[in-house]
Amino acid sequence: MEQSAQHQGVIFFRSAVGWLRVLWNGEGLCCGVEFYGDTRPETMPRTKPPAKVLRVILALEAYFSEKKPVSKMLWESLDEHEWSKFQKRVFWAVFRIPFGETRTYGEIAKLLGLPLAGRAVGNALGQNPYPIVIPCHRVTGAKAIGGFMGKASARSREVGIKAALLTHEGFKKWKK
Numbered sequence: 634m635e636q637s638a639q640h641q642g643v644i645f646f647r648s649a650v651g652w653l654r655v656l657w658n659g660e661g662l663c664c665g666v667e668f669y670g671d672t673r674p675e676t677m678p679r680t681k682p683p684a685k686v687l688r689v690i691l692a693l694e695a696y697f698s699e700k701k702p703v704s705k706m707l708w709e710s711l712d713e714h715e716w717s718k719f720q721k722r723v724f725w726a727v728f729r730i731p732f733g734e735t736r737t738y739g740e741i742a743k744l745l746g747l748p749l750a751g752r753a754v755g756n757a758l759g760q761n762p763y764p765i766v767i768p769c770h771r772v773t774g775a776k777a778i779g780g781f782m783g784k785a786s787a788r789s790r791e792v793g794i795k796a797a798l799l800t801h802e803g804f805k806k807w808k809k
Contacts, residue, residue, distance in 0.1 A: 640664050642680045644690065647673075649697045650797050657686040662712040665762045666693070668782070668794055685710035693765060700801065702732035703766050711763055723757040730771045733802045737775050759783035770798040 640656035647653075652669035661683030682690060689710050695701040708728065713721060726741050736744075738751040738758075747753070758769040764782060773779045778787065781795035 642682060642686075643678050644680065644682055644686075645669060645674050645677055646690065646694065648693065649801060650794050653693065655682070655686060655690055655693070657683055658712055660712065661685055663689045663710050663763065663766075664712040666764055666766055668764070668791075689766060696765060697801070700732075703768070705729070707766055711766065717757075719753070720757045720760065723754050724761065724763075724767045727758065727761075727769055727772055728767050730768055732768075733804075735771045735773050735799070735804070737773055738779065739775055741772060755780060765798065768798075770795045771802075 641659045642657045643654055645652055645654050650668065651671045652674060654665075654667045654669045654674075655663060656665040656667070658664045663686050666689070689707055692701075692703045692707055696703055705728065708725075713724075716724065722745055723741065726744050727736075730736055738754045739748070741754045742748055742750040745754075754772070758772055759780060759782065761767050761769045761782070764770065770781060778792060778796060778799075779785075780792060781789075782791040784791040786792065
């Protein structure tokens with residue numbers, strides 16, 4: 634998801650799934666985490682991130698290097714101003730899925746008291762500006778891995794990243 638129109642600062646770092654780009658706004662809040670790709674960015678900004686954004690970056694680095702879950706304390710570091718009430722409920726429910734576990738879109742919908750809203754949950758997660766921090770990769774379809782970052786094709790780069798993140802967390806096979 635492209636958030637760059639709203640950001641004031643950016644920093645790149647290498648992860649197990651390629652380069653990540655972390656963005657922040659004028660309030661010092663993280664306003665996006667993006668998968669940049671496998672190629673090192675041509676320009677590497679040297680701007681020092683604000684304290685709350687630095688916490689997000691350190692948590693992401695620990696997630697990849699130590700397989701350490703992202704702390705729930707990071708929620709206060711995220712800019713949630715543009716989220717709808719429904720998105721906020723979905724993102725918070727997904728944020729609380731423990732490292733190494735999955736839920737289906739339907740299970741999240743039931744948790745929210747909206748048992749027929751599985752597709753709406755998937756649509757909300759397709760707009761998640763903070764993959765990994767809000768671990769939408771832990772939400773799968775009832776019969777298949779499901780989409781990631783708004784892409785549904787099993788052959789897409791994004792769904793490949795989702796599979797890599799699940800494997801990183803110890804999954805050999807996602808829920809069926």
